[in-house]
Amino acid sequence: MSTMLNNDPYFIDFPGRVSQIQESMANENIDCYLGSRLRTISWVADAFCPWRSYIVIPAQGNPTVFTFVIDAARVADDSWLDEDHVLGYAPLGGMDQITLISDFIKDDLNVKSGRIGIESGMSNYLPEGNITLFEYENFKAALSGCELVNAHYIIDRLSLVKDEGTINRFREASRIVDVGHKAVKEALSNGGWKGMTETEIADIAALAMRRAGSVWEWSFTGGNEIASGYRTGLAGGACTPASTRELRFGEPLMVDIHAMFKLALGDHAHNYLIGSSTDRQLWHANNFIDIVSLTLKTYKAGISPVSLGEQMMDFAEERGFAEYMVPGFEHGIGMLGDEWRIGLNEGPFPFWTNPDHTYQENEVLICAMQYACPDDEIGFRYENPIVIKKDKCEALSKFGLRVEVIE
Numbered sequence: 538m539s540t541m542l543n544n545d546p547y548f549i550d551f552p553g554r555v556s557q558i559q560e561s562m563a564n565e566n567i568d569c570y571l572g573s574r575l576r577t578i579s580w581v582a583d584a585f586c587p588w589r590s591y592i593v594i595p596a597q598g599n600p601t602v603f604t605f606v607i608d609a610a611r612v613a614d615d616s617w618l619d620e621d622h623v624l625g626y627a628p629l630g631g632m633d634q635i636t637l638i639s640d641f642i643k644d645d646l647n648v649k650s651g652r653i654g655i656e657s658g659m660s661n662y663l664p665e666g667n668i669t670l671f672e673y674e675n676f677k678a679a680l681s682g683c684e685l686v687n688a689h690y691i692i693d694r695l696s697l698v699k700d701e702g703t704i705n706r707f708r709e710a711s712r713i714v715d716v717g718h719k720a721v722k723e724a725l726s727n728g729g730w731k732g733m734t735e736t737e738i739a740d741i742a743a744l745a746m747r748r749a750g751s752v753w754e755w756s757f758t759g760g761n762e763i764a765s766g767y768r769t770g771l772a773g774g775a776c777t778p779a780s781t782r783e784l785r786f787g788e789p790l791m792v793d794i795h796a797m798f799k800l801a802l803g804d805h806a807h808n809y810l811i812g813s814s815t816d817r818q819l820w821h822a823n824n825f826i827d828i829v830s831l832t833l834k835t836y837k838a839g840i841s842p843v844s845l846g847e848q849m850m851d852f853a854e855e856r857g858f859a860e861y862m863v864p865g866f867e868h869g870i871g872m873l874g875d876e877w878r879i880g881l882n883e884g885p886f887p888f889w890t891n892p893d894h895t896y897q898e899n900e901v902l903i904c905a906m907q908y909a910c911p912d913d914e915i916g917f918r919y920e921n922p923i924v925i926k927k928d929k930c931e932a933l934s935k936f937g938l939r940v941e942v943i944e
Contacts, residue, residue: 538613538614538616538617538618538619538620539583539614539616539617540617541617545702546702546705547702547705547706547709547799549583549700549702549703550700551581551582551583551617552599552617554580554581554695555581555599557695558570558581558594558692558695559594559595559596559597561691561694561695562594562596562654562688562691563596565652565654565688565691566651566652567652567653567654567686567688567691568648568651568652568653568683569593569594569595569596569642569646569648569653569654569683570592570593570594570654570688570691571592571593571638571642571653571654571655571656571668571676572592572593572594572692573590573591573655573656573666573667573668573672574656574665574666574667574689574692574874575590575664575665575873575874575875576665576666576692576696576871576872576873576874576875577656577666577689577692577874578590578591578592578602578666578874579800579871579872579873579875580696580871580872580875581594581600581692582600582602582612582616582617582618582623583615583616583617583799583800584602584612584613584615584618584623584800585612585752585753585800585873586602586608586612587608588604588605588607588608589604589605589666590602590603590604590605590612591634591638593638593641593642593646595646595648599618599622600618600622601618601622601623601624601641602618602622602623602624603624603625603626603634603637603638603641604623604624604625604626605625605626605627606625606626606627606632607625608625609623609624609625610625624637624641626638634672635672635675635679638676639676639679642680642683648683649682649683650682650683651684652683652684652685652686653676653680653683653684653685653686654686654687654688654691655668655673655676655685655686655687655688655689656668656687656688656689657673657687657689658687658689658882658887658888659887659888660877660878660888661877662757662876662877662878663757664757664874665874666874667689673685689882690881690882693881693882694881696871696872697880697881697897697900698897698898698899698900699871699900699901699924700899703801703872703901704899704901704924706798706799706800706801707801707802707803707901707922707924707933708933709750709798709799710751710796710797710798710801710803710922711796711805711921711922711933711934711935712749712803712935713746713749713750713751713796713798714746714794714795714796714803714805714934714936715805715934715935715936716745716746716748716749717741717742717743717745717746717749717751717761717794717796718742718792718794718805718807718934718936719745719936720741720742720744720745721738721741721742721745721792721794721807722941722943724738724741725738725790725809725811725943726943726944727944728944730784730790730811730812730943731784732783733783733784734779734780734781734782734783734784735764735765735779735780735781735782735784736763736779736780736781738761738763738779738790739760739761739762739763739779739794742761742792742794743760743761743794746794746796749796751796751797751803752797752798753796753797754794754795754796755795755796755797755802755873756795756804757876758775758776758778759776759777759778760778760779760795761779761792761793761794761795762776762777762778762779762791762793762794762806763777763779763780763790763791763792763793764777764790764791764793764916765782765783765784765785765788765789765790765791765811766782766785766788766789766914767911767914768780768782769789769790769791769808769909769914769915769916769917769918770789770909770910770911770912770913770914770915770916771909771911772909772911775863775905775907775918777791777793784811785811786811786812786813787810787811787812787813787815788810788811788914789808789809789810789811789818789914789915789916789917790808790809790810790811790943791806791807791808791916791917791918792806792807792808792809793805793806793807793918793920794806797873800872800873801872801873802870802872802873802876802922803922803933803934804870804903804920804921804922805920805921805934805936806918806919806920806921807936807941808822808825808917808918808919808939808940808941809940809941809942809943810822810940810941810942810943811943812942812943812944814942817913818913818915821858821861821908821910821913821915821917822917822940824853824856824858824861824908825906825908825917825919825940826938826939826940827852827856828849828852828856828858828862828906828908829904829906829919829938830938831848831849831852832845832849832866832904832906833904833923833930833932833938834929835848835849836896836904836923836925836929836930837896837925837926837927837928837929837930838895838896838897838898838925838926838927838928839895839896840895840896841892841893841894841895841896842866842867842879842890842891842892842893842894843892843893845866846864846865846892849862849866850862850864858908861908861909861910861916862906862907862908863906863907863908863909865905865906865907866904866905866906867879867902867903867904867905868902868905869890869902869903870901870902870903870922878890879891879894879900879902880894881894896925897925898925898926898927899924899925900924900925901922901923901924901925902922902923902925903920903921903923904919904920904921904922904923904930904932905918905919906918906919906920917940919938921933921934922934
């Protein structure tokens with residue numbers, strides 16, 4: 538069981554979060570909340586849960602986490618919850634997930650009727666953790682006196698705006714990422730890139746970030762994403778797990794690395810030209826730098842994804858490179874598990890970001906931009922966590938926006 542003083546820069550009032558959830562449950566006439574999403578468990582329990590896990594939040598009192606039995610003791614050690622509130626399930630009589638959790642709700646919490654909140658929906662993010670059809674049908678049968686209602690919006694609403702402890706965790710995760718970028722640049726410089734592969738770059742970054750305090754290269758798209766040559770310009774411009782391809786003179790290189798500190802995620806992409814640059818490459822690079830710079834200057838409270846996107850695409854049209862821009866400028870980010878969607882499930886496309894979502898102060902998201910020209914075998918990526926402020930944004934990685942020519 539972990540403890541943290543409230544004067545610690547990374548302090549989060551987790552009992553306070555639970556009270557907020559329980560207040561929302563009362564307003565919605567929900568007697569018990571059965572969370573299954575990774576984002577919910579991270580936000581409430583403050584522990585890394587890589588196995589299929591659940592969290593049961595009663596109307597009063599502390600929640601209980603249920604995770605695979607081999608990891609329960611470690612989760613309890615990481616979490617602010619004590620060992621009586623982190624339990625393990627196993628393939629034994631009465632110890633499987635459905636039986637254990639259902640009996641806990643009926644017998645320990647004495648919830649035999651009423652409304653139980655669940656988390657259902659869809660996502661393009663693989664480990665979201667929405668309840669499965671099998672789980673839903675079996676929980677419904679085991680809790681036959683209860684009504685299962687979708688209540689994911691409770692967590693989504695409460696976790697949208699970040700507290701200072703959470704933001705400080707993001708700042709530290711981004712500092713760690715900057716350490717990784719510094720190590721990569723040093724390794725590439727003075728001809729060090731010769732004979733180097735994409736996977737070696739990923740390893741150099743990972744080692745440096747681990748030494749600086751990262752506990753996981755959190756990305757589900759290949760850990761640290763490295764692309765060189767034509768791979769930087771692949772259509773779509775994103776998600777490039779490192780390959781064994783060697784770097785080559787005169788080609789672009791994209792280094793997108795990730796760190797995790799206390800479940801807060803760091804993510805920054807930096808771009809290079811190896812050995813030399815052509816006028817055409819520099820034209821692309823200047824386009825990219827200028828639109829990213831303008832995007833960062835535009836982010837602030839009160840704007841929306843669609844209003845920002847329209848401004849940026851108008852700029853790209855004026856400069857003659859709109860066809861190379863992926864028309865999206867951010868993805869959501871939070872504690873581990875809350876990587877993709879921004880805002881609440883309130884837009885025209887269910888479980889996607891509402892394009893008219895109005896950003897508020899202290900929301901945290903990733904400014905994520907892709908520029909790709911497959912015909913010229915070149916592309917660039919920018920990713921950086923930002924904190925939305927009243928009239929600006931705070932970019933958390935300080936490594937600097939530039940496309941560097943490495944000799």
